[in-house]
Amino acid sequence: MTAPTGTDPRRYILSEHAFSAPALEPALYIVSTPIGNLGDITVRALETLAGAAVIACEDTRVTGTLTHRFGLKTPLIPYHEHNADKQRPKILETLERGEAVALVSDAGTPLISDPGYRLVRDVVAAGHKVVPIPGASALLAGLVGAGLPSDTVLFAGFLPQKGGPKTRRIEELAKMPATLVFYESPRRLGATLATMAEVMGADREASVARELTKRFETFERGTLGSLAEHFSGDAPKGEIVILIAPPEDAPEADESDAEALLIEALKEMPVSAAAKKVAKQTGLDRNELYKRALDLKASSAD
Ligand code: SAM
Numbered sequence: 001m002t003a004p005t006g007t008d009p010r011r012y013i014l015s016e017h018a019f020s021a022p023a024l025e026p027a028l029y030i031v032s033t034p035i036g037n038l039g040d041i042t043v044r045a046l047e048t049l050a051g052a053a054v055i056a057c058e059d060t061r062v063t064g065t066l067t068h069r070f071g072l073k074t075p076l077i078p079y080h081e082h083n084a085d086k087q088r089p090k091i092l093e094t095l096e097r098g099e100a101v102a103l104v105s106d107a108g109t110p111l112i113s114d115p116g117y118r119l120v121r122d123v124v125a126a127g128h129k130v131v132p133i134p135g136a137s138a139l140l141a142g143l144v145g146a147g148l149p150s151d152t153v154l155f156a157g158f159l160p161q162k163g164g165p166k167t168r169r170i171e172e173l174a175k176m177p178a179t180l181v182f183y184e185s186p187r188r189l190g191a192t193l194a195t196m197a198e199v200m201g202a203d204r205e206a207s208v209a210r211e212l213t214k215r216f217e218t219f220e221r222g223t224l225g226s227l228a229e230h231f232s233g234d235a236p237k238g239e240i241v242i243l244i245a246p247p248e249d250a251p252e253a254d255e256s257d258a259e260a261l262l263i264e265a266l267k268e269m270p271v272s273a274a275a276k277k278v279a280k281q282t283g284l285d286r287n288e289l290y291k292r293a294l295d296l297k298a299s300s301a302d
Helices: 043-051 060-069 084-096 117-125 138-146 163-174 189-200 224-230 255-268 271-282 286-301
Strands: 011-014 017-020 028-031 054-057 076-078 101-103 130-133 153-158 179-184 205-210 218-223 240-244
Touching: 011 043, 017 043, 028 043, 028 117, 043 130, 054 060, 054 084, 060 076, 076 084, 084 101, 084 117, 117 130, 138 179, 138 205, 138 218, 138 240, 153 163, 163 189, 179 189, 189 205, 189 224, 189 240, 205 224, 218 224, 255 271, 255 286, 271 286
Parallel strands: 028 101, 028 130, 054 076, 054 101, 153 179
Antiparallel strands: 011 017, 179 240, 205 218, 205 240
């Protein structure tokens, strides 16, 4: 850091002191920004945003608030899912001229449920350098505060919004031996937790992180059942991360047990419901059980 002149284009202001950022080597810089608390900006992020030729951002008004707050003068260009195909060649041209480009999202780390993946892929393919400038992300802030195992983690982003695809996705993930992390809107939280409790079991340990790094940050910790109950009323305010502990180690189910359970279940319910019930009881694959249940049904009809 060096003292800037009054018109220094690479200037940034931190705690009322002006600094001049060092020159950047040409590259695409993926810069994390705060997820609510502006104090979470890093010095390296400020130096990069100040030193880049342009900042590509989702919404120039949102990022404008950040650049204004830190006295940054770097021009902003919009880069979001609707203009990405048009903007990517322009960003590549800037890199080809030997300039540095910073990519930010509205909040947190770009590419994490945010735009940027195709840009990074194209920049790499064109032979330019990509430099991550790490910092805040709701995924990591939620994970480290949830009190759930953090050794193996599966980030599942947003679930599909429609009922059928959403339930199928939860079923696919249910048996993963990992802590699962989801982003969810407060409006859908109660219904999503209820579906998760139904599919994964009401007693599975989980946590809901709300308004991370902000004034009303809270963690609700419990089981999927208790959390579904807690959030069954009015939608909470703010932004939400859902975290679910890995499944308890289920004892290996015996194939003949599964067959006996299927025969019992088929006495009371249709094939698909029987397969679903026995999959939950045994931990065996639901599609395999469905095929076996169809065979059992056919042979009992012979
Ligand atoms: N790229 C961002 C990141 O690194 O976390 C995520 C962007 S995604 C479009 C926005 C979602 O992230 C929100 O709907 C919410 O699920 C989660 N999120 C972002 N900020 C949050 C916060 N302060 N507290 C809780 N969840 C947050």
